[in-house]
Amino acid sequence: xxxxxxxxxxxxxxxxxxxxxxxIWNNRSMSLASIGVLVSCLLLTGAATLIxxxxxxxVKSIGDKNIVYVYLNDxxxxxxxxxxxxxxxxxxxxxxxxxxxxxDAIKQYQESxxxxxxxMTGKSNPLPNAYHxxxxxxxxxxxxVSKLQAINGVNKISNRSDVAEKLTKLDRLVTSAGVWIIxxxxxxxxxxxxxxxxxxxxxRRFEISIxxxxxxxxxxxxxxxxxxxxxxxxxxxxxxxxALMFLYDGIMAAVNNIVSFKWISFSSVxxxxxxxxxxxxxxxxxxxxxxxxxxxxxxxxxxxxxW
Amino acid sequence: xxxxxxxxxxxxxxxxxxxxxNIKIDDGEFVFIVGSSGAGKSTFLKLIMHEETPxxxxxxxxxxxxxxxxRKDVPYLRRMMGIVFQDFRLIDKMTVYENVAFAMRCIxxxxxxxxxRVQYILKLVGLSDKMKSRPSELSGGEQQRxxxxxxxxxxxxxxxxxxxxxxxxxEMSYEILDLLSEINKxxxxxxxxxxxxxxxxxxxxRIVEIKDGCVLSDTSLNRAVELDDVDxxxxx
Ligand SMILES: Nc1ncnc2c1ncn2[C@@H]1O[C@H](COP(=O)(O)OP(=O)(O)OP(=O)(O)O)[C@@H](O)[C@H]1O
Ligand SMILES: [Mg+2]
Numbered sequence: 418x419x420x421x422x423x424x425x426x427x428x429x430x431x432x433x434x435x436x437x438x439x440x441i442w443n444n445r446s447m448s449l450a451s452i453g454v455l456v457s458c459l460l461l462t463g464a465a466t467l468i469x470x471x472x473x474x475x476v477k478s479i480g481d482k483n484i485v486y487v488y489l490n491d492x493x494x495x496x497x498x499x500x501x502x503x504x505x506x507x508x509x510x511x512x513x514x515x516x517x518x519x520x521d522a523i524k525q526y527q528e529s530x531x532x533x534x535x536x537m538t539g540k541s542n543p544l545p546n547a548y549h550x551x552x553x554x555x556x557x558x559x560x561x562v563s564k565l566q567a568i569n570g571v572n573k574i575s576n577r578s579d580v581a582e583k584l585t586k587l588d589r590l591v592t593s594a595g596v597w598i599i600x601x602x603x604x605x606x607x608x609x610x611x612x613x614x615x616x617x618x619x620x621r622r623f624e625i626s627i628x629x630x631x632x633x634x635x636x637x638x639x640x641x642x643x644x645x646x647x648x649x650x651x652x653x654x655x656x657x658x659x660a661l662m663f664l665y666d667g668i669m670a671a672v673n674n675i676v677s678f679k680w681i682s683f684s685s686v687x688x689x690x691x692x693x694x695x696x697x698x699x700x701x702x703x704x705x706x707x708x709x710x711x712x713x714x715x716x717x718x719x720x721x722x723x724w
Numbered sequence: 725x726x727x728x729x730x731x732x733x734x735x736x737x738x739x740x741x742x743x744x745x746n747i748k749i750d751d752g753e754f755v756f757i758v759g760s761s762g763a764g765k766s767t768f769l770k771l772i773m774h775e776e777t778p779x780x781x782x783x784x785x786x787x788x789x790x791x792x793x794x795r796k797d798v799p800y801l802r803r804m805m806g807i808v809f810q811d812f813r814l815i816d817k818m819t820v821y822e823n824v825a826f827a828m829r830c831i832x833x834x835x836x837x838x839x840x841r842v843q844y845i846l847k848l849v850g851l852s853d854k855m856k857s858r859p860s861e862l863s864g865g866e867q868q869r870x871x872x873x874x875x876x877x878x879x880x881x882x883x884x885x886x887x888x889x890x891x892x893x894x895e896m897s898y899e900i901l902d903l904l905s906e907i908n909k910x911x912x913x914x915x916x917x918x919x920x921x922x923x924x925x926x927x928x929x930r931i932v933e934i935k936d937g938c939v940l941s942d943t944s945l946n947r948a949v950e951l952d953d954v955d956x957x958x959x960x
Contacts, residue, residue, distance in 0.1 A: 429832040624815055624826075630773070631878065632802035633830035635795075717775040 425637075433637070437644025444617045448649060451613040455653035455701065456660065458602035459694050463661045464668070465595035471669075471680050472591055476555065476584045484513075485562070486575040487548040493570045498546050501570050505548055508568075510561045513551045519544045545572060556585045603701060610649060610705030614642050618713055625713060626721040635714050643706035650702025654695035661690060725751055726772060726882070726913070731781035733767050733937075741767040743937040745781070749915065751881070754908045756924045757917045759934035765917040768934065769886050772915070773807065774798055786881065803831055806875030810887035812867045814859035820870050821846065821855040827874045841877055849873045849903060865896030872903065882913040889918060897923060905929070 425433075441448045487505060489498055498516065506514050522544040523537055537543060552561055562574055618625065628638050662683055669680040683690075713721060726749040733742040741764045749755055757765050770776040771783055774790055783790040786804060793801060814823050821842055828838045846852050849869040859867050868888060875883055883904065889897035897920065905927065908914045918924060924931055933940040 425832055426834065428835045429829070432829055623813070627813060627815065627826070628830045629799075630802060630807050631827040631830050631874070632799040634799045637830060637832070718770065718773070 429637075433640045434644055436641035438648055440614075440617045440621070440641060440645040441648055444613065444620065447613040447616050448645075451610050452649055452653050452656070454609045455606045455650065455698060456657040458606045459653060459657035459698065460661055460664070462595075462599050462602055462697075463657065463690060463694065464664075465591065465598045467661075467665065467681070467686070469588065469591040469595050470686070472584065472588045474681055476588055484549045484551050485565075486517075487550060487565055488545045488572045488574070489547060490570050490572045491545060493546060495546070497570065501568065502548060504568050505550065505565065505571075508561060508564045510553050510557050511550050512553045513549075515549045517547045517549050519546050522547065603697075606701050607705055607708070610646055610702055611709040613649075614646055614706050615709040617645060618642060618709060622713070622721050626718060629721070630718065638714060639707070639710045642710045643703050646702030646704070646706030647699045648702070650698030650700070651695060652698075653702075654691070654698030657698075658687070658691040658694045661694075662687060725749065725784070725786065726915075727782075727784040728771075729782045729784070731771065731778045731783060733764070733771065733776065734779045741937050742771070742778075745937075745939060747932065747939065747942070749913060751913055752908070752911050754905060754914045754927075754929040755916070756927070756929055756931045757915065757934060758919070758921055758924060758931060759940070761919075763934045764937040765934055766886055767937075769884055769915070769917060772882075772884060773805065774801055799831075803878055804880055805882040805884050806878065806880035808868070808871050808875045808883065808885035808888045810890040812859070812871040812891070814867060814870055814874075816858055816860050819856050819858060820851060820862070823859065823870055824873045824877050827877050831878060833878075842873075845873045845877045848876070863896075864892040865899060868892055868896070868900055869903070872900065876907065880912065882915065883907065885914075885916045887917055887919065889920060889923065894923070901927060 489501060493501065495518070498518075502514060502516055505511070519542045520538070523542050526544075527535065550565075552558055565571060565574055625638055665683045673680065726747070728745045728747040731742060731745045732740070734740050745768070757768060759765050767776065771778055771790075772785065774793065777790070785801065788801065790801075815826065818826060824842045824845060825838050828841065833841075843852070843855075846855055849872055851866065851869055851873065854862060854866060859870060862870065868891070872885075872888070875885075885904070888900055888904075892900070901916070901923065904914050904916065930942070930944045932942045932944075
């Protein structure tokens with residue numbers, strides 16, 4: 418069959434687009450159900466992702482602010498302290514290491530709390546010399562701290578490992594739960610959409626049998642159903658990103674009542690959410706359309722009609 | 725040209741629908757396929773349309789061996805044929821015009837071309853004034869003519885009709901067959917499956933009779949075969 422023109426002309430493409438959207442309307446109750454399911458799936462997925470992003474953000478900001486104080490023994494002189502600093506710097510997983518002398522410390526107290534500390538300067542200063550260090554990877558907090566502790570001359574270390582550990586755990590949980598949510602809800606959406614399209618196809622089986630008998634290509638028969646899925650996906654993507662926008666600030670404010678933190682503003686992620694939701698919706702829809710028509714395309718004549 | 729060489733068809737169920745069929749139909753021929761119910765007539769047409777594939781033997785249509793035909797080329801094979809069904813198979817939510825235009829849309833024809841051609845074909849089958857009607861508003865004969873118009877609209881080189889007169893009265897049947905022989909005069913090969921032996925003999929065309937999956941007689945072959953059949957009929 419050489420020399421046959423196989424490209425579609427514009428009028429044909431428009432015709433197929435129209436047929437696809439008509440399918441949605443003709444099968445509107447099922448289409449609506451599909452869109453509903455897809456919207457819920459996208460919303461849950463989006464919410465899980467945003468929560469994970471927020472937790473990551475909080476963990477990171479704690480990591481930034483989390484300057485661990487390494488207090489030195491009282492009997493360590495200033496010179497010895499400098500040598501100690503070199504040793505501290507050698508410990509892995511430390512990004513910054515600043516010496517903070519007992520004089521600096523008391524000055525800070527004086528500045529923030531006033532004159533009651535005036536008498537504690539010089540020899541009567543009860544505060545220890547310290548190093549302020551920041552830890553790069555909070556998940557290795559414990560290891561790092563024990564290494565610091567092992568250094569001779571280190572007295573004690575301000576301990577915030579609990580918070581760091583809990584947040585890291587939470588982040589891991591949210592991330593892995595998020596991945597599962599995405600996979601499971603994606604499969605559910607795919608299942609529902611392909612079933613809806615299968616229903617449209619069943620309703621149109623008579624036309625499909627005629628299309629095949631007059632020589633329509635598989636692609637031509639398939640396109641309207643794939644478009645049907647894609648349009649449902651597009652609609653779902655738009656609806657769910659709008660819904661997420663309205664829900665997000667409310668949810669975050671509610672969460673903020675329990676634990677106070679500064680959440681990521683939705684406007685900073687809205688563009689990405691919209692694009693990702695629309696692409697995800699369209700992909701799931703197209704896949705649904707593709708899956709469901711495959712079985713029908715292999716059938717011939719009366720078989721399609723169930724005779 | 726359509727050529728069947730030693731074609732047999734055994735369905736999954738084990739039914740031996742066609743047995744070692746050898747038939748040659750030349751371009752521009754007009755052939756009636758007759759035979760009783762279950763003889764294998766529809767199976768014969770389905771093999772031509774490539775809705776079914778033979779269990780053994782070769783089928784060659786317009787120099788294409790169907791055994792070598794790739795799946796993606798099947799639609800282009802079908803575009804060479806126009807198919808008329810006994811039950812018309814018209815889409816009732818479409819008008820007569822749309823039903824015929826649908827066949828052209830399916831092969832990606834140009835809209836201007838569709839408009840021109842559909843009007844021409846509907847005039848040819850005498851349905852210009854019913855263009856906007858729904859199939860359900862038409863008589864059986866009219867519906868069959870719409871079905872015929874749809875089969876003709878893509879200008880096929882072969883027209884295949886499975887019992888085109890099965891659901892209409894004799895007068896209408898005659899009209900449809902007349903229309904088909906008119907189309908045949910312009911060079912289109914016409915293959916018609918029918919029960920109605922009487923109607924067929926009136927037309928004086930080639931008649932192939934199938935019985936139990938075998939070719940019982942073929943008027944295009946020499947008379948000796950036919951006389952054998954007559955002998956069979958009276959004495960066999
Ligand atoms: N899809 C199928 N699967 C199994 N057996 C089939 C199938 N189609 C037809 N047959 C069988 O093959 C034989 C021939 O059937 P076919 O439809 O070709 O007969 P026919 O000559 O067209 O009969 P009719 O005049 O009743 O339409 C019959 O015995 C029938 O039951
Ligand atoms: Mg039959």
